[in-house]
Amino acid sequence: MEIRLAKSYGFCFGVKRAIKIAENASNAVTIGPLIHNNAEISRLKDNFNVTTLHDIHEAKGAKKAIIRTHGIPKNDLEQLRADKAEVIDATCPYVTKPQEICEKMSQEGYEIVIFGDANHPEVKGVASYAIHGAVVVQSVEELSHVKLKGQKVSVVSQTTRKINEFLEITRYLESRYKEVRIFNTICNATFENQDAAKDLAKEADVVVIIGGKNSSNTKQLHSICKEYCEDSFLVEDEHDLDEKWFEGKHLCGVTAGASTPDWIIEKIVGKISKIKV
Amino acid sequence: MEIRLAKSYGFCFGVKRAIKIAENASNAVTIGPLIHNNAEISRLKDNFNVTTLHDIHEAKGAKKAIIRTHGIPKNDLEQLRADKAEVIDATCPYVTKPQEICEKMSQEGYEIVIFGDANHPEVKGVASYAIHGAVVVQSVEELSHVKLKGQKVSVVSQTTRKINEFLEITRYLESRYKEVRIFNTICNATFENQDAAKDLAKEADVVVIIGGKNSSNTKQLHSICKEYCEDSFLVEDEHDLDEKWFEGKHLCGVTAGASTPDWIIEKIVGKISKIKV
Numbered sequence: 001m002e003i004r005l006a007k008s009y010g011f012c013f014g015v016k017r018a019i020k021i022a023e024n025a026s027n028a029v030t031i032g033p034l035i036h037n038n039a040e041i042s043r044l045k046d047n048f049n050v051t052t053l054h055d056i057h058e059a060k061g062a063k064k065a066i067i068r069t070h071g072i073p074k075n076d077l078e079q080l081r082a083d084k085a086e087v088i089d090a091t092c093p094y095v096t097k098p099q100e101i102c103e104k105m106s107q108e109g110y111e112i113v114i115f116g117d118a119n120h121p122e123v124k125g126v127a128s129y130a131i132h133g134a135v136v137v138q139s140v141e142e143l144s145h146v147k148l149k150g151q152k153v154s155v156v157s158q159t160t161r162k163i164n165e166f167l168e169i170t171r172y173l174e175s176r177y178k179e180v181r182i183f184n185t186i187c188n189a190t191f192e193n194q195d196a197a198k199d200l201a202k203e204a205d206v207v208v209i210i211g212g213k214n215s216s217n218t219k220q221l222h223s224i225c226k227e228y229c230e231d232s233f234l235v236e237d238e239h240d241l242d243e244k245w246f247e248g249k250h251l252c253g254v255t256a257g258a259s260t261p262d263w264i265i266e267k268i269v270g271k272i273s274k275i276k277v
Numbered sequence: 278m279e280i281r282l283a284k285s286y287g288f289c290f291g292v293k294r295a296i297k298i299a300e301n302a303s304n305a306v307t308i309g310p311l312i313h314n315n316a317e318i319s320r321l322k323d324n325f326n327v328t329t330l331h332d333i334h335e336a337k338g339a340k341k342a343i344i345r346t347h348g349i350p351k352n353d354l355e356q357l358r359a360d361k362a363e364v365i366d367a368t369c370p371y372v373t374k375p376q377e378i379c380e381k382m383s384q385e386g387y388e389i390v391i392f393g394d395a396n397h398p399e400v401k402g403v404a405s406y407a408i409h410g411a412v413v414v415q416s417v418e419e420l421s422h423v424k425l426k427g428q429k430v431s432v433v434s435q436t437t438r439k440i441n442e443f444l445e446i447t448r449y450l451e452s453r454y455k456e457v458r459i460f461n462t463i464c465n466a467t468f469e470n471q472d473a474a475k476d477l478a479k480e481a482d483v484v485v486i487i488g489g490k491n492s493s494n495t496k497q498l499h500s501i502c503k504e505y506c507e508d509s510f511l512v513e514d515e516h517d518l519d520e521k522w523f524e525g526k527h528l529c530g531v532t533a534g535a536s537t538p539d540w541i542i543e544k545i546v547g548k549i550s551k552i553k554v
Contacts, residue, residue, distance in 0.1 A: 163452050166451075167448050167451055167452060170447070170448075170451055170459075171444050171447075171448060174443075174444055174447055174459050174461060175440050175444060175461070177461070178460065178461055179458070179459070179460050179461075180458075180459045180461070181456070181457075181458045181459070182447075182451050182456070182457045182458070182459065183455065183456050184451055184452070184454070184455055184456070184457070
């Protein structure tokens with residue numbers, strides 16, 4: 001049986017980069033979990049003594065603090081520095097970008113609109129850089145209740161949002177305000193994994209999706225694959241594999257959610273390759 | 278019979294302003310007709326000796342040159358100044374705005390996209406201010422054949438375009454380029470006359486639309502009125518009126534195209550008011 005990996009799967013660029021940074025920062029703490037994968041967090045703890053804190057309040061007295069990919073609010077960053085912690089910034093560059101835009105644009109007199117979830121850590125961080133605050137909305141409906149003061153608006157998006165929904169927000173603003181400055185800060189990594197999973201599922205006889213059973217992006221990959229290949233199965237680790245799935249199959253596709261490290265994927269691919277079909 | 282004027286009709290702000298400027302500039306020439314109304318151009322010639330030239334080449338040696346509402350290309354303006362003509366600028370402020378934007382944004386490294394007709398004098402003038410040239414398109418289809426070089430784009434619109442078509446252009450760019458800076462330079466005057474004509478036609482028993490029979494905006498007003506009031510008639514001057522139209526009518530609505538001066542409207546309203554119904 002041939003095993004084929006999706007063209008794009010697993011960690012995005014920003015997460016890979018953050019893991020590398022953590023591996024080079026022994027004995028540091030991270031503010032919030034670095035990724036949503038307990039096995040990987042345990043590995044970082046066991047091998048590099050990188051400890052996960054729940055939030056900024058636990059960071060008091062820390063010598064080295066890693067900022068995770070989502071970034072943190074500006075005040076929290078200043079607090080860490082005031083506390084003399086060495087700050088190791090693993091904020092994804094695709095998140096640093098909207099932070100910088102919000103700061104610069106608000107300094108230049110633009111009102112800031114962020115398309116995203118006000119409760120998401122990434123958005124909290126980005127919004128904190130708007131010097132007079134930002135309007136955060138998830139829909140045109142929400143935006144329709146907001147009255148901006150001036151005629152100059154700058155818009156960014158949470159990195160994981162869908163472009164078509166972002167364009168609904170910008171469309172609404174463009175027909176109402178004289179100058180709208182739009183920064184497309186959407187990162188396509190999530191969608192690249194989804195597109196690749198779809199392409200793979202169309203050709204494969206059986207698909208294995210690796211990731212947390214509670215991870216929303218993994219479940220989304222599973223549902224996309226199932227649409228094109230009935231025999232699509234979600235596994236968290238190699239113990240979840242069932243040899244019966246592969247009987248009489250010629251091509252096995254493998255993909256993985258955005259929080260699944262390569263070493264887990266390799267372990268599972270190794271096990272599949274030993275199954276006799 | 279009651280006569281009611283539309284809430285908005287005839288000259289827009291920019292044209293009214295240009296006529297006033299011309300009335301205060303005796304013996305000047307205008308580069309191209311100041312408005313598309315021969316009676317008004319004759320009046321300016323007869324009363325103020327304001328002469329209409331076909332184009333910039335005829336302006337050689339002119340002492341005073343009026344720039345009409347559409348504006349002129351930057352080179353032509355410099356030519357007039359080099360020829361020592363006194364330049365009297367009647368460019369509509371709503372047109373000066375996109376000219377300034379194109380100059381500033383191109384200086385700041387943005388590529389310039391103009392939504393409009395490349396052959397229209399207004400657009401030729403606006404485009405001339407983009408220091409490295411501008412991409413002028415009338416549709417997303419046209420835009421889809423254009424590949425911009427960078428990731429920073431600035432967009433303006435010809436003033437008389439429809440907002441929904443402008444938003445199709447901006448939407449296309451926003452999904453493809455990192456920063457899109459949108460200036461909504463559409464002027465609503467044309468649409469205000471149309472909306473007012475519709476409201477009027479809904480209530481009137483008969484509607485008189487005053488304007489050139491070849492004027493596209495006047496014909497558009499006529500067709501809008503006809504939709505809501507069957508007895509809608511287009512007239513160029515008082516001789517076109519027919520008393521039969523008004524028999525048994527109670528409310529006569531009057532509107533006028535964007536190039537129709539008030540004195541023609543007054544003459545016609547005066548004549549209608551004398552008709553016995």
